[in-house]
Amino acid sequence: MIIPFKNHKIFAFSDTHGMHSQLRIPSEADILICAGDGVEGIEEQELSDFLNWYAAQPAQLRIFVAGNHELLFDLCPEDAQLLIPKGVTLLEDFGIKYDNIHFYSITARPWLHHKQEIPSNIDFLITHGPAKGVLDEGTGCSLLKDVIAKYKPRNHVFGHIHSCGSQMIICPNTVHYNVSYFESLL
Incomplete structure (x- = not known):
């Protein structure tokens, strides 16, 4: 999903x-956001392959x-952090x-387990899971x-709920984007 923001084209997925090799990243995107679940299994090699593919995308x-x-x-x-490639x-x-x-990101994969504080001047909060009541299937x-x-x-920006992928909701203070591509890649 392309999100225009401050002279940038942000592609979030x-x-x-x-x-991921089936995902078509628009050529005009200059910032990429992956909100998780690039892999299916738990193998280190699968995660490494995904992250290296991601690092090779122009942005x-x-x-x-x-x-x-x-x-x-x-x-x-x-060990996981050692797999993060340059770029x-x-x-x-x-x-x-x-x-x-x-x-800014907080670890909601897919839920938070305790109250969290974040700065108040965030342009993009990125989590894997959705907030209650927002493109979340309950x-x-x-x-x-x-x-x-x-x-x-x-x-x-979030994902996790495949059935609500590629949708957005504009609320009074925050625009919510479910950027799941799972169903469109099947």
Whole structure:
């Protein structure tokens, strides 16, 4: 899904589940966001292959947020971080600023397990899972909903719920994007 923002074309996606070679990234995209589940299994080699493919995609910035299928980030986080190639920025419970755009991620794969605080000037909050009540098929995270209500990020990019992929909802303070591509790649 292309998201125009501050003179950039941001392409955000998630849930390719090993079918990433079928994903067509628009040539005008200069920032890429992967909101997790690039892989299907738990093999280190599968994750490495996906991340190397991602690093090879043309863009000025490539952000990666792990999903629930990137289990290595939960089981062996140090080993998983060693797989991140040059040119890919892993965001996990922190943020970066790029060309005056503030990106931040909290680990909701797919749910938060405790209250979290984030900065209040976020342009893009990136999580794998959705907030409760937003393109979530009734399974979203209430703690994430509270974070978004309190800190009001301008945009929330997420996936996980395949049936709501490639949809957006504009709320008073935040635009929510479910960027799951799973169903469109089948």
